[in-house]
Amino acid sequence: MKKKSLLALIFLAALLILAVPVFAQGEARTGIVSGRIVNLSPDGTVPEELDLMLHAWDENINEKFMLNGTSKADGTFEFDEVTLDPTLLYAVMLTYDEAVYASEPAQVTEGQTALTLEIPIYDSTADTSAVRIDRQHILFDAAPNSLRVAEIYIVSNTGTRTVVGRATEEDGLISALQFPLPEGATDISFNERNGADRFLLTPGGFVDTAPLLPGEGTGQIVVSYALPYEDGLPFSWISQWPTDNLTFMVATGIGLSLEGEHLSPAGARDLGEGRQVDVFEYGSLGPGERAAVSLSGDLELPLAAPAGSMAPEAETRSDALPTKTLALVGVALGLVLMIVGVWWYRRSDSEEAQEPQDLPEADYDQLVTRIALLDEAHDRGEINGSDYVRKRAQMVGQATVLIARESEEDVASPSPSY
Secondary structure (H helix, E strand, O other): OOHHHHHHHHHHHHHOOOOOOOOOOOOOEEEEEEEEEEEOOOOOOOOOOOEEEEEEEOOOOOEEEEEEEEOOOOOEEEEEEEEEOOOOEEEEEEEEOOEEEEOOOEOOOOOOOEEEEEEEEOOEEOOOOOEEEEEEEEEEEEEOOEEEEEEEEEEEEOOOOEEOOOOOOOOOOOOOOEEEOOOOOEEEEEOOOOOOOOEEEEOOEEEEOOOEOOEEEEEEEEEEEEEOOOOOEEEEEEOOOOEEEEEEEEEOOOOOEEEOOOOEEEEEEEEEOOEEEEEEEEEEEOOOOEEEEEEEOOOOOOOOOOOOOOOOOOOOOOOOOOOOOOOHHHHHHHHHHHHHHHHHHHHHOOOOOOOOOOOOOOOHHHHHHHHHHHHHHHHOOOOOHHHHHHHHHHHHHHHHHHHHHHHHHHHHOOOOOO
8 A cells, every 4th residue: 555545544534533334233242351552662661550441332433331440560451241242342542651542443243252452552752853744735715804724734753652742841832743823823723623722822833732643644733714815915834844745725716816936736626515726736845944825816705605614703712821731531532533433444445335426526635625624614613413424424435435446556556665
């Protein structure tokens, strides 16, 4: 599988909240869930007596029960007299060095009375030298009396340690992952699907307090904000880490054009809900490099603002940087969604894929953007629950089909590695 296919799979897993796996049917029995904790960092050790949580979810990812336990001195663990139901999905989670880790979710077959799970963990570091941005999308849209901008990051950790913030008395930093925002940005909001208070504003930018686990596409960030616009606007974005691919998008029908060196027009794409964007590929950047572009034209609101468009009613976050807080419950929820998504994909890979019929054709990047903006619209109450569930499930299904197709092509026609 190519790097792009693997990245797509992991990012889709993180977005995969509403996919419903096909569960086996059978009779529940009582049995044992056991396993071990493995530290995958070089020379990493497993601490004694870590607190564990055994979770069981149904086919709709509703938690059916949760059991508490403790690991032994050698990193092994065991839960006795557990209800083992073929219709449920099981995983064990723990918190180690301010990060949440989990086993790969698993099911039992009918009559099975034992289940073995492994929990990978990593040591932590404040060093961000292994961080890279796989893809960065910047989307410009219209809002009353302002320009609305959305930035979508897909971030990887190529190292063997989880990146976690380290607070100091001198600077009060709570995270090593710091991102800039343009001067004059207002109405700043985040897609906080991984927990409240994950993102915090700083002078000139924001920080992401969520630990960044090793792997491709393990971090996803969606931030949107408003900028004043009058007869044109210069815009620049500075890469904090190596950036493999930077893409600018301008919503059609808002009267704006985009110019700049290194821009390569890539045509128009459909974001759904009757909205299209003109896409401009910029390419790669090194750490500290700046991408500068210029917007021109008379900014106009589209004739009809669809439910999925970016409205200006974004919640403004406090500029105050509070004491270090890590929303572990929120991070745990995000991890649950990721591991369930990976599990669902692996099952569906061996089943016949059914492509949605009422969505326009799209490539993977289009679907990533659509899902992110749909989440943002739902968080602001611009789309009702039933429509949100239906549209999101269809987009995730379509993205899964695209990934499966690309994986098959990779196997059939291997590409050289660079």
